[in-house]
Amino acid sequence: MNLTPAMLLLVSLCGYAIGAAGGMLLLRRERPANVWCFGVAALSGLSGLLAALLMLAGGTGTGIPQFELFRPLLPYIHFSVRLDALSAFFLLIVSLLGLAISLFSLGYAKGFFGRKNVGVLGALFNALLLATTTMFVAGDLWLFLIAWELMALTAFCLVSFEHEKAETRKAGVLYFIMSHIDAGCIILGFLLLFQASGDYSFTSLHDIGAKMSPGKRDAAFLLFLVGFGIKAGIVPLHIWLPAAHPVAPSNVSALMSGVIIKTGIYGFTRVCFDFLGTPPLWWGVTVLTVGTISAVLGVLYALMEHDLKRLLAYHSIENIGIILMGLGAALMFLHTGHPLLATLGLIAGLYHTINHATFKGLLFLGAGAVLHATHTRNMEEMGGLIKRMPQTAFFFLVGAVAISALPPLNGFVSEWLTYQALLQGFGTTESLMRLIFPLSGAMLALTGALAAACFVKAFGITFLAQPRSAHAEHAHEVSLTMRLGMGLLAAVCVVLGLFPTQFVRLLDPLTQQIIGQQLSAQLSLANGLVLGSLTAKGGTVSTLGLASMALCLLPIPFGLWWVFARKTKVRRGPTWDCGQRGLTPRMEYTATGFSKPIRMVFKALFQPHREVQREYDFSPYFAKNLRFESHVEEVFERRIYRPARILILRASRRIRTLQAGSVHAYLLYIFVTLLALLLFAS
Amino acid sequence: MTGALNLLVALAMGLNLLALGSSRLPSLIRAAAVQGMVLGVLPLLLEHEFHGLVWVVAAATIAIKGFVIPGLLRRALRTAHIDREVEPLLGFIPSLLLGAMAAIGAVAFAGALPLRPEHAGTLLVPGAFATLVGGLLLLMGRSKAIAQVCGYLILENGIYLFGLLLIHATPLIVEAGILLDLTVGVFVIGIIVDRIQREFDTLDTRKLTSLRE
Incomplete structure (x- = not known):
């Protein structure tokens, strides 16, 4: 039998549906429900993974598989599924994560x-995977929006899974509100596109921006930026993310951080590169600026966290x-007419998308394992886990090194690819771009350094x-099984790191479809061992070479020891304790203490609140007890969301007087509305 | 044919004003009932070929709107010991003025609509608008539940007039279904009116404000 991507995709979708149905049937029997739901989800993920790999490895030659769902049931509406290269790439991400996280679960x-009821958890988990996968492979607006909404709702149910805690309920509601604002923006944006095309299918929307007036095109772009930006968690629309990710069960946080935010x-x-056509310069500038701000602020707030999962959530931002x-x-290179550089930027962005999915999924699974073992998310109560959970610690370390x-x-x-794309923008002629690219590059460097500092803290x-x-x-x-899930993602992190030129080849059909360029041949130097960056002046790098160099250098210290120090006597003694006898864990470096220098450097941004109280009997110089309190509140919470909330509540109270409780008044509203509609229509 | 049709619709529009001007519940009920009977005759004038179903529906409309529903309402009046006064929220003179303005506006508005040629010369569309507005005015402007039921009946009559535009397109069985809905609706309201009366000792819907939220 010949396996086609379409068939494997259908198997995967049906598998998730069966998994969800099984979970609902086995509500009262938790052990079978657990095995059935997550086992079926893992197999479905595997099937989807194969479909995506077959599709991407087939290169540009293969056709785009298309079929319709529920054909006999819906005579008027077509739910078409289309697996083009971009969909296949994201199908790869969701299926890979689905497989690994199901094993972990x-x-x-x-x-x-x-x-708690594991049947419900398993059913919702399968439903979320089903909705997300459907959303990625949807070929028309109907199916896309329905799947989008189902995804938001199931994710909301999963975030609120442990709803007996007040914190969880609050985060769930916040996520619910934000995801409906984003759905609203996206629907409005798609309506603008639909106005120009008159058809719901994605094929008819291709390059529709050329037919739209510039004003409407810009409006659509902004609506999509806000809508998809909320889902992706860009600053300042990110506030649901650090609230919702920590309170969800850890397998769900891994799925949300790995996949759900990637839907944005x-x-x-899809919209910017496939639908809206050649962009004006300010689109690219806006996206680049928003990205830079999100990167820097995300990592800065992550440094201030001592809740392990909140820290990871900020890193997602x-x-x-x-x-x-x-x-x-x-986008900026597309505007200036540099399709090759644009392709490089796109490859960098999408490569980072799958990378972030794997290492952030891995890190959340690691945090879940730690949470499972210690029953706390507070890093100040952890420590010493490497001796108790050595394999988890190793996998977490792999993720930490990857994210840093x-x-x-x-x-x-x-x-590195992102740097190359940014730095080569310096070579273009427009002065704005010559200014903004190096600035963003510098900010990216700062982000990388701060991320490394943050993970020294998180791991240490x-x-x-x-x-x-x-x-x-x-x-x-x-x-x-939990270690297996983490191990799978850790292995993918290593493979994606060591064989970049081979992976970039999988992206060829994608860039060919979107921009019309293929770069893998130009990026791959020295038989695929070295990754290049298009121009001769740009850099080259070989992760495989670096890794083998490290392996070769590793024996040297041992050799030196063997040659020089083998004979010397080893003396073991206690750690020097500054003369205070007996070191206790209370003297260890804390997470708050570790991040203090950075808190001081960026004091203007954080505006930390700190309070020191001394309790003493006679003189403050002989304190009995010291109480120290310090916390950092997000500036957006204080400056944007709180005033907005107050404003909305005040307006709602005003509007509430309309709800007088009088039937006659309500009838009057209906009458006035009818009259207005009549006059409007005539 | 058009002459007779216009005459009947004009009669219905006049009955709107009568209903808006009635100060006592029995006369209000009577106005609504007569309007229903007048409109019940219309399908006979519009339908070109006379088959049995048309007769059945016309007869059923006249029977239900002219006798059954008013009967139910009168029984509710009797058993719930309701005063015969209408107690308007919106005075009779303003109601009448608004109703008249609605009739004039409806004629003007219908002239602006792109109607099919066979409907352009008739009063069907203006009559439907005027009756709708009249029903809504009664619903808004009267405080007693029974009076509001009458407003609802007149509103339904307006919708029925609109439906006559499509008489060749929609099967009469749909009309029959609407009629059944209406009867059941009024029947239920009759029961609710009785219950509200027993529970709160009043049928003034203004007192229901405390039920909000």
Whole structure:
């Protein structure tokens, strides 16, 4: 039997549907529900992964598989599914993450046994994967918007899964509101496009921007930027993200951070590069600026966090910013007529998209494993976990190195490509671009350094030194399936880092479809061992070379020890404790202490609130107790959202007088509305 | 044919004004009932070929709108011991003025609409608009539940007039269905009126404001 991508895709979609249905049927039996739901989800993910790989590896020659869902049931509406290269790329991401996270969940969901209904969790998890996959492969507006909305609703249910906690309910409502604002913006934007095309299918919308008036085109762009930006979590529309990700079950946070926020990137890429046509300069400048601000602010706020999952959530904002920097640069190059450079920017952005999906999925799974073992998200109560959970610690370290953009892992490759795209913009002629590209590049460098600092903190405080609490003291390694899920993603991180030229080849059909250029041949130097950057003056890098160099250098210290120090006597003694006898975990560096220098440097931004109270009997110089309190509040929360909320509440109270409770008044409203509509229509 | 049709529709428009000007509930009910009967005759004038169903529907309309529903309402009046005064929120003179303005406006408005040639010469569209507005005015301007039911009946008559435009397109069975809905609706309202009366000792819908939220 010949396996086609369309068939595998259909198997994957049906699999998720069956998994969800099984979860609902097995509500009262948690063990079978757990195995069924997450097992089926893993197999469906595998099927989708194969479909995407077949499609992308087929190159540009293969046709685009298309079919319709529910054909006999819906005589008038066509739900068409279309797997073009861009859809296939995002199908790859969702299926890969779906597979790994489902494996992880097989073990993780056992933590809910007897406490929460695992059947519901599994059913919703499958439904979320189904909606997201459908959204990525939708070939018309109807199916896209329906799947988009279903995705938002199931994600809301999953975020509110542990709804007995007030914090969770609050975050769920915030996510609900924000995701409806974004759906509203997107629907309005698509209506503007529909006005020009008169047809719902994505093929008819291709390059529709050329037929629209500039004003409407700009309006559509802004609506999409806000709509997809909320989903992606760009600053300042990100506030739902650090609230919702930590409170969700960890497998759901991994899925949300790995895939759901990427749906914003998918929508944005689809609309800007496929539908809206050649962009004016300010679109690219806006996207690049928004991306830069998101990257820098995301990592700065991440540094201030000591809740492990909130820290990772802020890093998602940072990485979305980096992705948008690549896409923004691509838009600017499209405007100036440099399709090759635009392709480079697009490749950088999309490469970072899949990289972020893998390492952030991995890190959230790692955080989930830590949470599973210690029952706390507060890093100040962790420590010493590397001795108790060595494999989890190793996988987390792989993710941390990848997200800090250190070679030879995947984060490094995509950020390097982003640098190349930005720096080559300096060579163009427009003065604005000559100014903005180096600035963004410098900001990206700052972001990378701060991210590395942040993960030194995240890894060091969580896993190293001695346990800071009884929770951490009694932690133990998690089950095999959980480690398997993390191990899969860690392996993907390494592969994507070591073989960039081979991976870029998979992107060829995508760039060919969107911009009409293929770069893999030009980027791949020395038989694919070295990654180039188009021009002779640009840099080249080989992660494979760096890795093998490291492997070669590794024996040298051992050799030196063997030659010179083998014979010397080893003396073991206690760590020097400055003369204060007995070091305790309370003397360890804390997460707050570690980030203090950065808090001081960026004081103008953070405006930290700190309070010190001394309790003493006779003189303040002999304090009995010290109480220190410090917290950082987000500037957007205070400056934008709080005034907006007050304003909206005040307006609502004004409007509420309309609800007088009098039937006659309500009838009057209906009458006036009818008259107005009649006059408007005539 | 058009002459007779216009005469009947004009009669219905006049009954609107009568209903708006009635100060006592029985006369209001009577106005609504007569209007319903007048409109019940219309399908006979519009339909070109006379088959059994048309007769059945016309007879049923006249019977239900002219006798059954008014009967139900009168029974509710009797059993719930409701005063015969209408108690307007909007005075009779303003109501009448607004109703008259609506009739004039409806004629002017219908002239601006792109109608099919066979409807252009008739009063069907202006009559429908005027009756709709008259019904809405009664709904808004009267405080007693029974009076509001009458407003609702007249509103429905306006919709029915609109429906006559499509008489060749929609099967009469749809009209029959609407009629059934209406009867059941009034029947239910009759029961609710009785219950509200027993619970709150009043049928003044103004007192229902405390039920909000």
